[in-house]
Each structure stands twice: as C-alpha cells, then as structure tokens.
Amino acid sequence: MEHTGRSYTIKVWRQKNAQAQGSIQTYPLKDISPDMSFLEMLDILNEQLLQKGEDPIAFDHDCREGICGMCSLFINGRAHGPLTTTTCQLHMRSFENNETIFIEPWRAKPFPVIKDLVVDRTAFDRIIQAGGYVTVRTGSAPDANEILIPKAIADEAMDAASCIGCGACVAACKNASAMLFVSAKVSQLALLPQGQSERKQRAERMVAQMDAEGFGACTNTGACAAECPKQISLVNIARLNREYLSAKISSDNVEEYVPIK
Template identity: 65%
Template structure:
C-alpha cells in the first residue's frame, strides 16, 4: 500500500505548527498505525529531518499513552486505541490526516504529543479511596453484589487516553471523570467519600479548562474501552445529591 500522510508538525509548545505532507510507500496491511509512523520516522532520520514525535508505550491497547486524531476521529476509524489500529483499515492511495488531541486542557508539547496532566490532577482531587497501607480489613469483610462489581469494573477499565476529550465537541473531560466516580461509587469501600469525591473532582475538571458536557455522546462512541455514557448520568445524580445534601461545602 502507498499512503499519503498529512501530519501536524509543531516544534514545541510555543511554535504555531503546521500540516506537513509525507508519502509512505510499501505499507503492509499488517502493520499497526504506529509501526507505519515508525517506518516514516526511520526514513526521516536518514533524510536528516527530525522524526514525528508521538506518545506510545505498551502498544497493546492498555497503557493509554497513544492517541491521535485520524481523519477527524479520535484513535481513527476503529473503536480501539491508535496502537491497535492496523493499516488494513485503510486502502491503497488513501490520504490520512493526523492531528494531536485538541483541547486547552491538553496543550501540545511537540508534534502529536500533548500534556494530559490535567487527568492526573482530577484524580488527585478525589479519585481514590483513602485506605493507607496496612489498614485494610479482610478482603471478604464486605461482599459486593456481582452486578455492582461488574459495573465498577466496566467503569474502571478507563485507560485515561483522553480520546473522550479529543472527540467531544465541547472538549469536555466528563466521561473520564464520570468513569472514576462510577467505579468508586459502586463499591461499598467507596461510600464514605462518595459525596465529597464527586464535587471535588468536578470542580477540578472545571478548573482545568475542560468544556461542559452537553450529552452528545461522541466520547463514549470513540472510547476504546467502551466506558458507558450513563456513567455521566450517574455522576450527575451523585452531584445533585451531594449539592442538595450540602456536601459541597
């Protein structure tokens, strides 16, 4: 396969950036999308041009490091992470546009690499259960109904890649926040901090300059882990509950 790539190149955080077109030849359909970028980069280095920077690590769809917008879709045309996208999803002769996640909360560091530290700060604001090491009761001390455990798990599979933000027309980080609120809120261990948690996390979300959620649903549609959209409704319910019970103060 021969592919034409239009890639966002940006030297650093303060550079204006621009799209640059490259031809990549002899692409195997069995290559992953990132391996195709590797091939391009190897060539660029030999030609004396700096390789395209992009975040990636595990390359098996679980660490959440990779993520670019491909032809207007976060992680590209399949519902998976960029590293698990393969070139067989494209056709010979395609022109593919590759852009970084676009959000004020995710400033570009270089080329396709963005800073997602805002997600860590949302977790710091309350995305945990306070259980210092050594204080735990026996694991069987509180049984959890299987349905609750399964729902907690579904929400907990979030990999923090940021595709939800990238795809949201409002650049909102609500699905990410809601996934954590739901994960911890479904478990008995998460109850004591439940009300405070949601308020603190949503406040932090808003402080990080993410947009507001208007229930459009693009986030859940592109989520490589299939985090359900109704986690946002669960967050809203918890939030209205804590605001009315005064936990916000």
C-alpha cells in the first residue's frame, strides 16, 4: 500500500439550512492518503474546520459499508462519484493528486436540501408506505416451505430487492424520475407469489404517490441504471410499465388514491 500524501482542492456546497441560499465554498486539503475513503477525507476536512472554530460540513452517512443507502453526494457531476459504488466505498486513489473535486447534494425537487450536503429523502419512504409491502400480520404466515418459488424467480426478485434507496437514480436522471426505485420494489413483489394479491393495487398506488411527490417522468435514458451502486436493471422499469398498464386497464380498484402527505 502506498502512503504518500496527496493534495486536493475541495469545492463543496454549503447551505446553512433549508431556507438559506447556498453557495460553493473552496477548501484546500493536504496530506491525504490514497487509501483513505472519500468520506474519511471529508472527516479530516471537518476536523480541520472544527479546530478553526468553523461549522463542519454536514453530510449523510452511516454504515460506511455500502449497504445502508444513507450516503449520497454528487461528486464531479456524478452520483456517488466516478465509480459505480456508493460514496462510502469510494477511495481517494480514484482522484489524481492536486485535483479539484466538486461536491454537491442530490439535486431534485422532491429531495429538498436540509443543510449543506444533507437532503430530505422521506419521499421514498412515503412511496413504500403507499404499497411497497405484502399485507401479512405477524403470526399469520404459513410454513415457509409451503410457498414454492423457482430458484430463477427467487434470484431475480433478490436482484430487484437489493435496492438500497439511496436516491442516486433520481439524482442522475435529468428529469429527477424515481422510476428505477419504484420499479425495484414493484418488481420484487410482482415476481413473488406472496405479492400477487395486492399486485395491481400496489403498482397503481406507488406510481400515484411517486407522481404526487413531484418526481419527473421517465424517458428511458438509462442514466439511473448506469449510476446505480447496486446495479438495479432497467428491465425493472419495463416491468413496472407493464404492471401499471395492466393494473390500470383491468383493476377493480376504482377509488381515488389519496396521496400520503
């Protein structure tokens, strides 16, 4: 492992709170090891700011193992930076010595900035609340092996279920569409026998909630799948379109859906 210190110019979005106007601030940074993770680089910068009595940069992060979906960051114009990993799995060796690095929050109307690089992604939670579940009370399940699921189907459902809800798909999309996120959950449950009873209603409600949140329309450019750190496939969007269409033309669910606030 090499351990030479590198220098960077960090240009980062600072915004005091949701109401305040933000701007890009510049911070020079020295002695950064290429083996350090991107977020550890920000930790170092934050400690330096704190030592100077300045407010550290707020950014979301938690597991730092690429699975919780809490970290975000638009780095040099790409969601989660230059690799198709989460930001927490990105290391400084992916950046040249003396490089200028731009860091911005996710930019999408349904993801308003809370402070600095932290955005509000509760719109995703409300979409799941709209129908991203199987109605099954605790204690009322049959024996697990009574539900047979062919391996190929189980594997496909698992791939769709791998979505970590980070929002990179929305950030990468020029329309800020949430179709990849919604399609991952709709696909998982549409593929599995457990999801059949609520299949139509689920597609209708989740799409209605997605629209109510203000996410843009999908034009199938595929930027979402290209940036997805969990390689959620565009095939899911095609499936969501089929699910939605067939639900709309055959559903007996005639009541008007009232979006969750």
